[in-house]
Amino acid sequence: MTRIAFIGAGNMATALIRGLLNSGHTATSIRATDPYAPSLDAMRALGVAADDNNAAAVAWAEVVVIAVKPQMAREVLTPLAGQFTGKTLISICAGLPCAFFEGVLGDVAVVRAMPNTPALVGLGATGLYATAAVSDAGRGAADALFNAGGVARWVESEALIDAVTAASGSGPAYFFALIEAMIQGATALGLDSDTAKQLVCQTALGAAQMTLSEDASPTELRTRVTSKGGTTAAALERFEDGDFNATIQAGMQAAYARAQELAAQS
């Protein structure tokens, strides 16, 4: 089984590791590093060896996932330069281009990945891009890692990873915000919070599942719910008073621009 080391054992690494374990990857083939003791304890509770020795983890691994904040990546990776020959580096750092890792590390085969936290429950969505230096085995390992926690799609150009970031990388937060607002709305109308949560979340699941499985566009599906002169139309008209669609588009453009700023600052 591929030996995978995670440098950084925070939120996203934990989601990916739990996805791997749930899909049958053995804990002894995973290792994690982090300077933060509670993160190491959480890893050990999953049966994953964890310490703060990045160099030893890289030496042990066939695949290394860099899962620190983008602003930390240079500082964390600089001491590891020259230690990636024959290994695959998978970066999940928002914004940072493959060329950044090649510049810091020298000889390295880089996969750029943009996963999301629902990997924790097996429903992650990941975009992947590989440089020409990545071997078939390296691509296969990335495929296996991200399909373990959901679905993964390869994109044709590296720039599209920033688009993935704006869509599905940050996307769970957009849906959490909508769910949060809808639960607040439902409780304001008198539902108890448990019932509101159940009904709102089931509605979100149902809408997503229908959009995937029905042979109809989201526009058509929305139209089928929206009776002329009915309740849905009343709500959607009010949303559009607040420029709902334009606001979502502008938010996603802001996420995309921020990914590019992170690259420029690296």
Ligand SMILES: NC(=O)C1=CN([C@@H]2O[C@H](COP(=O)(O)OP(=O)(O)OC[C@H]3O[C@@H](n4cnc5c(N)ncnc54)[C@H](O)[C@@H]3O)[C@@H](O)[C@H]2O)C=CC1
């Ligand atoms: N949270 C999310 O939804 C997503 C995050 N990402 C990317 O994943 C990366 C990690 O993000 P999160 O997990 O949210 O952040 P986080 O802050 O939860 O985790 C980062 C971890 O890196 C550790 N760290 C700091 N210095 C280190 C060092 N020298 N050696 C090893 N570990 C060190 C920190 O202690 C922390 O536990 C970021 O680059 C982010 O852009 C990508 C997709 C989604």
Ligand SMILES: O=C(O)[C@@H]1CCC=N1
């Ligand atoms: O907010 C962020 O920068 C990271 C990348 C995508 C999701 N979380």
